[in-house]
Amino acid sequence: MATYKAPLRDMRFVYHEFLADQHLEDMPGMEDVPPELVDAVLEEMAKVAENILFPLNRSGDEEGCRFENGEVYTPRGFKEAYQRFREGGWTSLTSLPEYGGQGLPETVYVLTSEMMSASNLSFAIYTKLTHGAYFLLLKTASEEIKNLYLPKMVEGRWTGTMCLTEPQCGTDLGLLRTKAVPQPDGTYRLTGNKIFISGGEQDLSENIIHLVLARTPDAPPGVKGISLFLVPKFLVNPDGSLGRRNRIFCTAIEHKMGIKASSTCSISLEDATGYLIGELHKGLRAMFVMMNSARLEVGLQGLGLGEVAYQNAVAYAKERLQGRALTGPKYPDKPADPLIVHPDVRRMLLTMRAYTEGMRAISAWVGAHLDKENRHPDPAVRQEAEDFVALMTPIVKAFFTDLGFETANLAMQVYGGHGYIRENGIEQFVRDARIAQIYEGANGIQAMDLVGRKLPAHAGRFLRSFFHPVQRYLDERTGQTRLSFVTEPLAKAFSRLQRATAFIAERSLADPNEAGAAAYDYLHLFGFTAMAYCWARMAEIAQTKVESDTTGFYQAKLDTARFFMERILPKTSGLFSAIMSGSGSIMAFKDEAF
Structure with a gap:
């Protein structure tokens, strides 16, 4: 039977020590968030994750959701767990106080979100989508809409969804057909079909706020003709009470490989009443607020599943x-030695550990920049933080989910045949982790977003938000031999990343296929380099405290950093070679020969 224990010690290290140079405490609104409060929040979420959510993880997977007469019923215990989750204030953690939120930093949310994904991903999905829907409405909706809908969403009584995909279009949203016809009263009537809608119907919340992409009759073709609409399950009266049932219905739920306790719905809109959000024909731009939030969330899913898989693999190996x-x-007193004595098992465990702790540091680093983007008084700092988040979003989504799936598979390998059977719970982690590489933009699309949009944006301005601090870090530590075991490998990987960036920028001008062929390897090269930077900084912190530490925490941090630099970071050499080989062997292959 699988177990889960929230990694609070490492989370405290990341927030209080690794992020110390971000000076979060100096930003407006942070004066009411002392370190003791952060620790208390993390400890309470750990109790929720370990004692409420994780015990429902396997039973929820085995029971799944049930679809009857147009209604969806979540597995036993989920409704009660959501009620306790909502009453505990977890739906309002980082929301603004004026809408009933607690105003805590996004960095804290990142850490709590990891715990939720690790303990029960299916349950977490219902809440994570509402978090993204809240931000979309906060940034793009009218004051009337915000005042009417956000308080109930923050309270958790109402949840949110994202309705993009249709049977004939997924990534290419320019092909969507859902229609929105304007009405004399300023509302719209929406008709169409959406598929793969997470949480599109469920029995957890009183109302579901669907955010739907659709076209008006006069819309231009392609993505330039897409508008965004709020379509509630139940219409909302001016006083905030619920009115009649809207004409948006669930017609089926998917039977999936994993995340079986998360309802994935087919949705039909039959002249459903909707409200325009943002500008007409600018819906995709508005939806990207929620999409980017969701992509960061999905990256945390990879991290969370990697952490719980690692914990169980370690326990089994011992x-x-x-x-x-x-x-x-x-x-010698035992008939055989435990698995953990064998070099290859240790290789797998250390790989998993290096990945999860490295991802946690990167995610907190991105979270700190989200807080700067939202809170910092200096516009220049806010802009740089926004650039950094934009650059790192496809990397967090794709790199984390690739590593999360690899980590879950490594855990199964440690278990051997006992991991392949249901009894030990490891195979569920593998199944649940697989979807994260696909939804919210498949990882290949994320790689194309990185090289096709983020690299050239604003003449490379996004890149400077990452390249400059890494270069500055290396320059400031030149000649410090005590750190050479981390700074020298980092410098080599960073050099490869810079050269690969220049190569792609130059070659893709003449042939766009060059960027496309290099994109996936480049994203991983970038991800491993970012992780190396974080490991170098974590090792430097640990080095100053290892002698006074009696718990072994800092020594383990140093040893893991060394393993990462010696056994994982050399992958960047192979990735660099593949990128520099160009697109020839990929694009010259004849279609008919496949």
Whole structure:
């Protein structure tokens, strides 16, 4: 049976020590968020994750959602768990106080979101979508809409969805057909079909606020003709009470490989009443607020599942007896040594550990920039933070989910045959992790977004938000031999990233296929370099505290950093070589030969 324990010690390290140079406490609104409060919030979320959500994870997977007469019923225990979650204030954690929120930093939300994904991803999805819908409405809706809808969403009584995909269009939203016909009273009547709508129907909340992309009759073709509409399940009266049922219905739920306790719905709109959000024909731009939030959330799903998979693999490797150590028995009093004595098992465990702790540091780093973007008084700092988040969003989404799936698979490998059967719970982590590489923009699309949009944007301005601090860090530590075991490998990887960036920028001007062929490898090169930077900084912090530490935490941090630099970061050499080989071997292959 799988277990989960929130990694609070490492989370405290990341927030209080790794992010110390971000000076979050100096920003407006942070004076009411002392370190003790952050620790208390993390500890309480750990209790929720460990004692309420995780016990429902396997049963929810086995039972799944039920669709009857147009209604969706979540697995046993989910409704009660959501009620406790909502009453505990977790739906309002980072929302603005004027809408009933607690106003805590996004960095704290990032850490709590990881715990939710690790303990029960299906449950987490219902809440994460509402978090993104809140931000979309906050940034793009009218004051009337915000005042009417946001308080109930912040309270958790109403949840949100994102309705983009249709049977004939996924990534290419220019092909969508859902129609929105304007009415004399300023509303719209929407007709069409949406698929793969997470949380599109469920029995957890009193109302569901669907954010729907559609076209008006006079809309230009392609993505330039898309508008965004708010379509509630129940219409809302001016006083905030619920009115009649709107004509938006669930027609089926999908039977999936994983996340079975999360309802994935087909939705039909039959002259449903909707309200325009933002400008007409500018809907995709507005929806990107929620899409980018969701992409960061999905990256945290990869991290969370990687963490819980790692924890269970370690426990199994320490308990399972299998053979003897290559150098002779380590536990001669036992009939065999535990798996953890074997070099290849240790390689897998250390890889998983390096990935999860590295991802946690990157996610907190991005979270700190979200807080700067939202709170910092200096417009220049806000702009740089916004640039950094935009640059890192496709990397967090794709890199984290690729590593999360790899980590879950490594956990299964540690378990061997016992991981492949349902009894131990590991195979669920693998199944649940797989979708994260696909939804909210498949990882190949994220790679194309990175090289096609983020790299050339504003003459490379986004890149400077990452390149400059890394270069500054390396310059300031030139000649410090005590750090050479992390700074020298980082410098080499960073050099490869810079050269690959220049190569793609130059070659893609003549042939766009060059960028497309390099995109996936480039995203991973970027991700590993970002992780190396975080590991170098974490190692530097640990080095100053290891001698006074009696718990072994900082020594383990140093040892993991060394493993990452010596055994994982060399992957950047292969990625660099693949990028520099160009697109020839990919694009010259004849279609008919496939």
